[in-house]
Amino acid sequence: MRTTLAEVLGIEVSLLQSGMGGVAGPELACAVSEAGAAGCAGGYKLSGDALSAMLKRLVAGTGRPVGVNLIPEVVGPDELDRQLAQVLDETPRHVYLSLFGMADDAVLDRITGAGRQLVVQVGTVQDAVRAAERGAIVVVQGTEAGGHLLGTAHRDELVAQVRALVPAACLAAAGGIGSPAEAARAIAAGTDGVLLGTAFVVARESMAHPHFKTAVRTSGAADTVISEVYEIGWPGRRHRVLTTDVTRNPDQPKNFIGRTVVEGKTYLVPRFSAAVPTVTTSGRIEEMAMYCGLSCGAISEELPAAEIVAGFARVLPGAHAVGTEKVEESHGKL
Ligand SMILES: Cc1cc2nc3c(=O)[nH]c(=O)nc-3n(C[C@H](O)[C@H](O)[C@H](O)COP(=O)(O)O)c2cc1C
Structure with a gap:
């Protein structure tokens, strides 16, 4: 039997907030985690003292599972190595690592070997299978997504292909999920949770202009x-x-x-x-x-992150539930 994303991460709601560089700082990440989902701060190009300052605020802001997002292809292997060393040294174990795009097996093994939960976002079947084999929670991104695109397939089609190949893996769907009804559709397509980006751009705690x-x-x-x-x-x-x-x-x-x-x-x-x-x-x-x-078609209000999490919690599996509980149709903006 599959476990929900919430069970794997030790949280209450099977929802990941994307660690969006520049937009998702410690304040947003901690608010999401305090609300029972998994917050994540964007590491992007931060290094040295700037990264330390961000990590300090993240660790001070919540004792619950919360993440740091790194982007291997943006910083390259040497800088990724330095960023990773800093995150592993300066944060406790409940801080998980989230990667946008695949990295070498050695990088993935270093994270899991340090006892950290690993989340990897991918856009192809091959990368999804590789990430799952290294013990990652795999975020399957479709072209509906905001931000950089890791593949060329639509979300639910890719999810179905990945699920067929890795039936026991913990999968989260990303791309185009702005309403609880859309989140329920993504779960029905075969994932164990969802990842949201754009929905949190408009959160009160987001640093978006x-x-x-x-x-x-x-x-x-x-x-x-x-x-x-x-x-x-x-x-x-x-x-x-x-x-x-x-x-x-x-x-x-x-x-x-x-x-x-x-x-x-x-x-x-x-x-x-x-x-x-x-x-x-x-x-x-x-x-x-x-x-x-x-x-964005389903997003119309600036709300506290906790309210965004609560809205989606109604349809997402919790720590003990399996499958969706209640599906509500919503048309257009909330
Ligand atoms: C403003 C913005 C910035 C983003 N920056 C990052 C980032 O730094 N790291 C990352 O892993 N994903 C980033 N993403 C992509 C998300 O992880 C995810 O693929 C996407 O938001 C899912 O689609 P949605 O926006 O429709 O929810 C970003 C997305 C947005 C909208």
Whole structure:
């Protein structure tokens, strides 16, 4: 018999919050974990003192399972090694590691060997099987997802293919889940939980810039596009974003269009930067990378993270339940 995501992670609701770099800081992650799901802070390019400061706030903010997200292809093997060493050294065991995309087996084994729960997000059947074989909770991402895309398949089709090959693995579905009804559909397709990104962009504790939050709340699926334009800092991977003047007209100069502050340090933001606009970003926010899934069609309110978790908890398996309890249809925005 399969175990639910909640059972595997030792939490109450089978829900992972995506560790979105720039958007998901310790405040959001801890609020989600305190509400009974699994919060996660974005590690992205943080290192040294900046990473330590973030980890300190994360550990101080909750004693429940909570994660740190790292992106192997963004930082490369040497920097990933340093980030990982820091997270393992500076956090207790209830802090799990979440990876966006596959890493070498040695990296995965180092995490599980340190007694940490490992979550790996993938977009292909091959990567899903490999991650499952290394003992990871596998997040199966479909092209409905906001942010960078790891594959080319739709969520539930990919889930079905993966489930057929790894019947006992713990799987979570990601991409396009903005309502409890959609979460229930993903569970019915064969997963043990879900991962949400866009739904938490608009959380009160999220660090997304207010313009970004409003754009997500007022947009529908047709306002998103799969693009390759926001490639400075993260080249070579397609991403789903809100349509902007930049996605419509990529033939523009790469000059600076704003500035942003990350853990106390100021950086200039060029047009086409992969960095999301946050509360510390100023400038032409409307031209920046506003990653957003098809899920935005069902998201209309800025709510505390705990309320978002509670809304989805009704349809997600808990620590003891197996399968969905109650499925409610919802049409359009909540
Ligand atoms: C604003 C934003 C930023 C993201 N940044 C990250 C990240 O840093 N690391 C990561 O693992 N996934 C990141 N993702 C992708 C999510 O993990 C996930 O695939 C996606 O949000 C699921 O689709 P949804 O947005 O429709 O829920 C990001 C998604 C969004 C919307």
